[in-house]
Amino acid sequence: MGRTTDSTLRWSGVSDYVSYSSTSVQSAEVPANTYEVRLVATTACHINIAKDPTAAATDNNGFALPAGVVEYFHVSPGEKVAVIRSADDGVLCVAFMTR
Numbered sequence: 734m735g736r737t738t739d740s741t742l743r744w745s746g747v748s749d750y751v752s753y754s755s756t757s758v759q760s761a762e763v764p765a766n767t768y769e770v771r772l773v774a775t776t777a778c779h780i781n782i783a784k785d786p787t788a789a790a791t792d793n794n795g796f797a798l799p800a801g802v803v804e805y806f807h808v809s810p811g812e813k814v815a816v817i818r819s820a821d822d823g824v825l826c827v828a829f830m831t832r
Contacts, residue, residue: 769830783822786815
């Protein structure tokens, strides 16, 4: 059984594609009036969301995001998504969503 998403969410027309490897990197800031992000990664990775986040390749500082799985997260304007690989380099798509 799949998880349902909020049907009032719409893509804002803005996305950030973040290439990641063995060092934590951050996305662009969440724009004003944006309170959700849609994330999908090309390889397994770990993420963390905060004003100045650092991701670690363990679940102690964020959590694991499997390859190809779409996840939605509540965010606040000005926050960023940090990402680091689990094993292989990849790209994280951060789509900024609005209502």
